[in-house]
Amino acid sequence: MxxxxxxxxxxxxxxxxxxxxxxxxxxxxxxxxxxxxxxxxxxxxxxxxxxxxxxxxxxxxxxxxxxxxxxxxxxxxxxxxxxxxxxxxxxxxxxxxxxxxxxxxxxxxxxxxxxxxxxxxxxxxxxPLTSLTAYELFFDHFQLSKEKDAGKTLLIIGGAGGVGSIAIQLAKKLLGLTIIATASRDVTIEWCKKMGADHVVDHTNLVSEVKNIGFEQVDFIVDFVDLNQYWEAIVELIKPLGKVGSISDPTEPVKLQQLKRKSVSFYWELMFTRSMxxxxxxxxxxxxxxxxxxxxxxxxxxxxxxxxxxxxxxxxxxxxxxxxxxxxxxxxxxxxx
Structure with missing residues (x-):
């Protein structure tokens, strides 16, 4: 063969x-x-x-x-x-x-x-891979449900990529969340909207972009791009008792202690864990x-x-x-x- x-x-x-x-x-x-x-x-x-x-x-x-x-x-x-x-x-x-x-x-x-x-x-x-990744993050790790979480806010960093594209759909269709996705080009902005995002913001000025559309903080954040690059924004934007998840590969240590003041939970997701x-x-x-x-x-x-x-x-x-x-x-x- x-x-x-x-x-x-x-x-x-x-x-x-x-x-x-x-x-x-x-x-x-x-x-x-x-x-x-x-x-x-x-x-x-x-x-x-x-x-x-x-x-x-x-x-x-x-x-x-x-x-x-x-x-x-x-x-x-x-x-x-x-x-x-x-x-x-x-x-x-x-x-x-x-x-x-x-x-x-x-x-x-x-x-x-x-x-x-x-x-x-x-x-x-x-x-398969992207669906498993997003599903495990939302349902296995975050333990979200439509009954208790509908209407809450989710920021998806990397909305137009493979995982982001299905994450938008799962969060909107199965959980009823309000979706804020990041994208910076006209074609990726349009794609995120097609997938079901309620709002699309530019990742280059993430904190100000999210606040400019009326959200001081969000309930949940998932990073599908680069945790190091967006960490400070994540720390500022996540609500107290919120949840943060990531699939990226940090090149520098992540300062998890910065989440302690808000009692925020952090989750890694790797869909290969179960099989490995x-x-x-x-x-x-x-x-x-x-x-x-x-x-x-x-x-x-x-x-x-x-x-x-x-x-x-x-x-x-x-x-x-x-x-x-x-x-x-x-x-x-x-x-x-």
Missing amino acids: KAIGFKMSLPIEEADSFLQFEKEIPTAQGKDILVKVEAISVNPVDYKIRRNSLKDKQQDTHKVIGWDAIGTVEATGEEVTLFQKGDRVFYAGDLTREGSNQEYQLVDERIVGFAPKNILMEQAAAM YQTEDMVAQHHILNKIAQLLDEGILQTTLHTTMQGLTTENLKEAHRLLESGKAIGKVVLKF
């Missing part, structure tokens, strides 16, 4: 930053299902792993990344109970295993959901993805797909990585096989 990987971390402009190669189709065992991959999407974690995981020296074997896919179950391990051959599935995978940049992939059934039926394949491929540590509730991701699929099928949520590329090729993967590394990507980028 065809696969695309790399043997050394290189700038995306380098010829060998991605390499196509052939490999054997793996065999499903235990709780694994073998999926014939039909479309994938690219996330910031992809380029971060590509740039940093093999920096010291070139390795002999190819490293295959990619953590969003949709496809069809081709075979099941002997312990599989949730799926059978022929099922259409979608998933974000496991950071500790080979990724989805290949024609067939093994994945643990507990982190896989049944794919949506009423939207296009490429539209569904855009959704084989947590007792790992199957929760199966249930979350099934719920996301249902919401997509019912039209309550809309896909965050923005750009589709045809074919699993090194050229397409390089272009997708270039786009995400530029910081100009809107929504999600999908490669359809």
Whole structure:
């Protein structure tokens, strides 16, 4: 089967930053299902792993990344109970295993959901990783509910990105929050509004922008961009007893003690935690993805797909990585096989 990987971390402009190669189709065992991959999407974690995981020296074997896919179950391990051959599935995978940049992939059934039926394949491929991230942050960590939190304010730093795009929808449609999203270009401002944001502010003057639209402080803040860059603004804007969450990777220590005076709770979110540590509730991701699929099928949520590329090729993967590394990507980028 065809696969695309790399043997050394290189700038995306380098010829060998991605390499196509052939490999054997793996065999499903235990709780694994073998999926014939039909479309994938690219996330910031992809380029971060590509740039940093093999920096010291070139390795002999190819490293295959990619953590969003949709496809069809081709075979099941002997312990599989949730799926059978022929099922259409979608998933974000496991950071500790080979990724989805290949024609067939093994994945643990507990982190896989049944794919949506009423939207296009490429539209569904855009959704797993970002949906899991936003859903876990709001429901598992913040413990939000429409009954007690409807009408409260949420500031989303990075509204037009992949996670921000679905976070806006989940917070508006399922929780009834008042959404303030950050964006600075006309096209990203329009995208955030399309996703359902009530207000869109410029991230470059975050405190004054939020106050200028009538909010001295907000109940919840989520950072999908750069916690160090926005930390002082977060500390100033969060309400007492509020909640702050982040998925970014700080390059400097975060001064959590600055939240103590307001008794603010802080949460990290990494959707790979459950699979990396084989947590007792790992199957929760199966249930979350099934719920996301249902919401997509019912039209309550809309896909965050923005750009589709045809074919699993090194050229397409390089272009997708270039786009995400530029910081100009809107929504999600999908490669359809």
